[in-house]
Amino acid sequence: MSHDTLSPSGRRLRLAATLIGAVLLLAGTIAGTDDDFPFGPFSMYASAQRLDAPVADTRIEAVDTGGRRWILTQTDTGIRRAEIEGQLDHFTARPATLSALASAYERRHPGAPALTTIEIVVRWHEVRGGHPTGRYNDQTRAVWHP
Amino acid sequence: MSEHLGRATAWLTEAVPRARLAWFRTVAYLFIAADLVWFTPWVRHHGQLPADFYRPLLVGRLAHLPIPTGPLVEAVYWLLLTAALAAATGRAPRLLGWTVFVLYAEWMVVAMSYGKVDHDRFALLVALAALPTAGPAAYGDRIRTERGGWALRVTQLAAVATYFLSAWAKLRFGGPQWLTSATLTWALLRRGTPLGQPLTDVPGLLVAAQFGIMAFELLSPLVFVLPRRWRHLGVAFFYAFHLCVFATTTISFIPQLVALTSFLPLERLGDPRRRRALRLEVAGERARERAGGRAAG
Known part of the structure; x- marks a missing residue:
């Protein structure tokens, strides 16, 4: 055949x-x-994003017992930024649920200093005529402490 | 009417060399293994999240899939990894193919039920659904197969539909003003690379790029009517598009890149076993010649 x-x-x-x-x-x-x-x-x-509408850029900040403050990324927690943005309403309504991020971080970094704060911060970039002006303001949407 | 239908069906099931199917199978199933381990490692961590983060997709609700737990996700991970590697060898294509399809479908529900759905893998899912029906195939097999032709054709159709229908979605959600909107500025501000971010300062560039993207997406089905040489250029253009998107935003669309290999004459990769056999044969012949030469001298 x-x-x-x-x-x-x-x-x-x-x-x-x-x-x-x-x-x-x-x-x-x-x-x-x-x-x-x-x-x-x-x-x-x-x-279609408006030419003069501010652009939201979400980040998750963490502080540990050593006083270090940094941006928690997907590498730190295994959770994608878009997923946190997708459930932002959930976190702002119940900030206690951010403990899931803390335990995800601690599972991946056993022995690292524990987290004392997690914040979801939205940075609003100002945009005029489709171009960023370089100005922005930060809005804290949810705060978690253990 | 029935004549048109016959012609359409003949096109849909146009035979391809089995070797092409064998290579496509290997590429697709090896990608599944690589996807689990390297490309989307975050899926595995969903098993560790509290149950109230789980927002099951329609397909998960219809199938009454269980809430992902650590042990469940680990079990699917290891079973799927094993099945995908086994399927990549081309053995038991039906049994292993359906096993991978079912497990990867569950894996997708675990992946996409936590607040974010990706749109980069429709064509790959179509390939996984079609490959189990494509019959046996080996790398050196020159027999032409219509079952295999259909599997590759529907993968191609799904890959092109991903472009064409994303233009449609832009018109549905953004409207015609999408073309002159600040959507690319928005994308680059949020996730632009050092290469991508400066582009937000160039006047007119991103609006021109939006016109270009819309034109390319709407015209992408032309790849099916182009002569073969041009068709390959069209596919090269698709790859180049994704390279630019990756370089400026780190959005990779890797599953789509894998699905696009269904357009390529993969059978030209040859038969690794036959190549090795040929090399051994040539080496043996040379050794005999040398031995013969010494004997004669």
Whole structure:
């Protein structure tokens, strides 16, 4: 045999599967949300940011018992910044839940000085005519102490 | 109508050399292993998070998937790693392929149910769903396969749909004013690299880039009607686009890059076993010649 051919039913089945997938994806694009993953809309950077609207840049700051203050990154905790932004409402409503970040950090850094503070800070960059002016102000959204 | 349908189906299942399928399988499944270990190590840590951080996706709710716990996530991690490495060898493509698909689907629910959904892997998921149906294939196998052709075709379609439909999403969420908005400024201010950040100061550049991105995404389906040489240039352009995005924002889209290899003549990578056999054969022949030469002299 020099050719691996499909039976008519195999062909029909594949055509049907392709069409079903296409319909689901199209429906997700037209009316879906991220919740419909993997058929949701490909909405990365799809919003139109206004030319004069301030740009939010979220960071998570930590202070340890040694007095060191630094920005907690995904490498420190295993939790992505976008996930913290995605659940920002959760953290601002219940800052105590930031303890999950502290324990994630401590699990990954056994023996390191313990954390005494975690803060979620949003830096608002001022933008005029689509360009940053270099001015900004910081807004603390949630604070946690052990 | 039925003639059109027949032609469309023939295109959808256009045969490819089995060697291409074998290589694509290896690339895709090796990527799954690498994804677990290197590219998305954060997924594994979701098992350690308190249950109230879990916001299950629709698919997780429909399937009544359990809340990820440490032991569950660890079990999926090790099973998936083993299955993916085994599947990369091309053995038992149906059994191992479906095993990887089911485990990776669960892995995706664990990954995307904590406040952020990624859009970089639709085509890879399509590939994982199609590969188990593509039949056996080996690196040196020149037999042409329609099952394999379909698996590669739907991966290509999904990869291009990712571009085309993200243009659609920009029009849905941002509207036409997306083109002249400050979206790229916003992206670069938030995560610009030393190479990307200075671009926010160049007047007009980012708006021009937004027009360029929209044009490229809307025109991406043309890759299917281009002659072969141009098609490869089109795919090279896709790769170049992701390289620029990565250099300026560190957004990598690696799963999409893997899916895009479905466009490439991977069979040209050859058959490593046959190459080794050939080398041994040539070496043996030379040794015999030398021995023969000495005997004659």
